[in-house]
Amino acid sequence: MAVQKQHDDSRYTRNACVLGLVVSWFVGIGSLLGGGICLYTEIRDGTATHIVMSHTWREILPLLLNVVVTLLNDSMGYIHSCSLRWALQREGLLEFNSNLRLLRASKYSRPNGMVANAVYLIGIVLAYGSTSLTFLSLNPDLAELLDRGYETDDTHGVHINAIALLTLGAGLFFQATITNWALVTTSIPTWSSNPLDVVRACTHDETDGHRIEPRIGRCMMGIHQAKEDARSQRPSPKQRPMITAHYRVLRIIVLLWVSPILSAAWGGGIQAYITKGHRNGVLGRSWSLLPIFTGITDSTCSISQCTDGTSVLNVGWSAEHGTAGTVGAVFLITAFQSIVTVSLHCAELIVNLSRDEAIYRELIGPKGTNGHYNSVWAAFTSWQTLFLFALKAGVHWIFGLAINLQFQLGVNMYPPQIFYFTAFALVTAVFGLYLSLRRPKGYLPAAYGHIQTMADIIDEWSDSGSMFWGEKYPGIPHRGVSGYTGTSTERLKDPDERHWYGGQKQHDPSHLRHRKSAVTVSSVAATTVPVNTTNVNYLTTTGISPAPVYYYPPVAVPPPPPPQQPFQPMYSYPQWTQQAPPAAPSQYPSVSSLNSAYSGYSTYSNQSTQPFLSGYR
Template sequence: MAPSNDKLNKAIGTRNCCVVGLCVAWFTGFAAIGGGFYCIYLDNAEIGLKSHFIIPHAAKEMIPLGMNILVTFLNESMGYIHSTTLRWSLQFDNRLTFNSNLRLLSSSARFKSNKWYANVGFLFSIILSYATTSLIFLGWNPALSETFDSEAHSIPVDQIRVSGIALIFFGIGLLGQAGLATWALNTTQVPTWSSNPLDTVLACTDETNPNQLMRRTDRCMKSVHQIKEDSHPCKPKARQGPACTAHPEVKWVLTLLWLLVPLGGIWGGAIYTMILRGNPHGVLGNSWSFVPTFTGTPLLDCNGAARCTDGTSVLNVGWTAKNGVIANIGSIFLIAFFQAVVTLALHCAELLVNLSRDEGIFRMTITPEGTNPRYNSIIAAFSSWQTITLFVSKAAVHWLFGLSINNDFILGVNMYPPQIIYFTAFALMVAIFSTYVSLRRPVGPLPATFGHLQTMADLIDDWEDRMFWGHKQDGYGGLPSYAGTSARRLQMPRMDEFYGGAKNSRMSVSGSFVSGMSEEHLAASYDMQYHGGMFNSYSYGY
């Protein structure tokens, strides 16, 4: 059955939900900028309210976690718009190969909203929004200041100051993403907002598509790993190849994710070594608590360090926020520089999860339930353990990064070796998770696709609302058997038989010939096409 446009799930509800998130991002961005200027006004006013308040130290460390969760939610909403419009921009460029792509590292040739400079702006905005979450609420610890022999201050303990500059840059980061997402939304024609690869293939194979994806025959048992092979028949495989050998960019993503681990180790080790060797701006502490703590109790044996306490080890870099706008902006971009690699790596990890999602959706064709005709991208995301794991990992890693390097209102930028180690350990967990996802080998005879559109189009011969895949027609007299999709559940392919050919040129399961040709004529025709007329001596033993 040929694909029909009336079967296409346009997923308007998903689009509307993303638009709601986009509107929230616009509102939050403007509110942040307005609030930032108001905080600056309060700090410069001689009388009246000031932009500070008092909360417990532990609560101060938890505020950035809540901010990171909010930022991750807004970034995901705008990122979905950006990735969907990129998908169809690439399709209109006739360059769309996979359903899932690295949206910030893939660019369109014709659509300006998805060109490379728009992607650079989007990436910069994401980094800025994450980097500022730990810099908006600036704490001050008098015990640490006394340890550094800082001048006395009358500021109450656990006072939190709101950085107007950081709040403004946080708003700029959100508005940058919102502006680019809105631009892409208004300039890109999107046939479907569904993330389901089946919907993407259906839209690409539609006859009205100017770059219509054509189904190729004789490839009913060829996986994405065999995309460069010819159309010779082959036997089903009990286990398919992994994503890391299916998509050319997976190995680079894994390299970047694993690179975070030694970089974090080098960073933490270098800072700790500087403290041990007596750096005048370092404090050696014996506390390895998860959240940095400072009691101000000095220790006598510092083992070569300039000073030591029973609190958390710390190296002070300076660039204090109290030294004016330039120092405040400098601290923001210093931390953003460190955070750029983290943000890019976590963004790339999306590809691995999305490839696994795409493969899981298509493999529903060999389950008793079949494919889901009521697929909802948002519900699917919240019900996927891989997507939830990545979402939590993004928020947690950025929060841990904020614990590793942050800004003290009096002392400036501080780096904490224990927290850097914890950040590195969590980055290791993310790398292990991503490696597991990319190395998993799907089980079953259904050829793996991982969202490769041409491979999926080759495997689907009948489009139905709910589809099943399996053995459809028997081979005969040297002709291979045939597998495809159907509205009813099919038997699994026979593992010892060869599959290939086209549906309309072979015998059905019931034994009747579809084309009406004789068995000898069919076999000779197929043999002449693929084997140069050597039917009598040809063997499938390869």
């Protein structure tokens, strides 16, 4: 019967995510309604909805909107990730606690299928792409430099872009629909993001899923040896990095480094295009973070237009009739931004794998694991999660500064802001590379959230409180007998780098350490004593090395049967008949007699033939 935990803090995580889902429904439907009303008003009256605010707030407002969208996306994404995790578990395909949810599909769970994932990804792209396009401003100085006419009222505050507001609502609506679908149709045993809680549910809970069975003899084998045969190993003070543990990590690193390279080429090309004197380009001297235009021009400029403001290239792509003509520009910028959105979504996997390893390595920490783990609080106290959250909001915001849409002016590209975006993308790439190359310290074998590896290493679970990992049996080094490591509710001793570890408690061979009837495999094969092939096959499959030794009790050969009576003829009527004499008495016992004699030692043999662990000679 499954052991039930005496506490379950994951209900707080579920409630928080459901609250985020409810808010997403309201914001998504509200954006759709608001965008429809603004579009109807603009078509009817010919004027866009206008809100008065300062120039600073015009630039900060998209940043705040990015923060809100990131919060809603993450809350819905957590629900979608949990549903994918347990859908894969029921299909026997769950390898890691954290998965790249939009690029990993379930075979039987429709909310996590390929079509649903594609729609979900489109929703994320639309939501992030519309954040920098919802509020449109008009800079009069830039309009004069570009020889564009404008009205004075249009220069104060911002105009609501109905098309971008509709795309924002559509993006949140798509995500909320699939998330709600996954929430209703998926049975989730635990909402905790703690990989130890997930492993316990996979190994103990009696669900309709694929139960994970711990494998014997792998107490010192990490994820890098997950597909190798069981064997004893010496502990290492440092573990191998994440980039060699998960095949997707290297691909994500390449994708993260493509963004700064492409953006640097993009910024350099736009700057060179302006320098050559394009008629819609303005060469500026300002490198401020926020684009500025003072209207002061330089008459000695070598090109057509120079200013002490920010360099800009006007691309157009916008009709001169308000937001109704911005459909093409909205989808153009959203398509460019989709590359950034996908790369940041993939970076989530690296952060989640790193967090899983950090939580798992608390087994060797001074306080052990947290028995009352709260996923929401853990996310807000994790520097990796907070840093990625800041990168998501910041990178999308700075991308909106690099290429944006101005009211009645169309699409503008700003080379200084493009280079700032390049710097942000470079920080993201370095951050991902650092996490992927970092080598965890400690003798505990690395797992990076790998379910089977943690199930092999953890041999005891705690219903409440913390757990520790360490040495539970040192072995017999001078005789080559391996020890074993495991978990306990009490603090354990660190393993010894000079010792070999590869056993489990239930296979402790210490009760055989004083037996003297040791025979090797080769000698057993040469004798006529029956060999327990079950134990031979066991060591062959588990791959224990070197030269395992087997113990057998001394089996006494039974004495030969008594000699046959002398030949006596037999008589029959009406004449004498003689039968053939029996065969000569055998000098050796029959196979059946040996088996019957050996069966008397069956109980003792089953105990004494348990294999010693590797290293014994």
